Amino acid sequence: MKLVDLEMTISKKREEMIQLGMDKGLQFHETIKCSQELDRLLNEYNYVLGETKQTNPLDVYHEFLIILQKTIFNSLRIGHNSIFSFLN
Structure with missing residues (x-):
């Protein structure tokens, strides 16, 4: 039985x-x-x-957010010295 069919059957039961x-x-x-x-x-x-x-669609979305976060962090880290140089 397919997952969708099982989900419907479970709900009815x-x-x-x-x-x-x-x-x-x-x-x-x-x-x-x-x-x-x-x-x-x-x-x-x-x-x-x-x-x-099968993965939950939210898991895929969560993985996307993690990749996006890492990409943004790496982009900011490249300019870390120039961004924070004014603090010294």
Whole structure:
């Protein structure tokens, strides 16, 4: 199953479990069974995520910011002596 499909299935199963818990209680056998199915889906999701080694889009953005920060720092460091010479 693809990650997107798993995400949708997990979301639906989570909603189902919450509704069962609210309607019939947390100790009701159907609620417990639904919780176990949700656990299985989450485990499958983590497995597929690890296998595909997909990155979070925010991770890519974060890496970009780090590269940008290093580039700016290196640019400033080149002119470090001339920039801070007035302090002496």
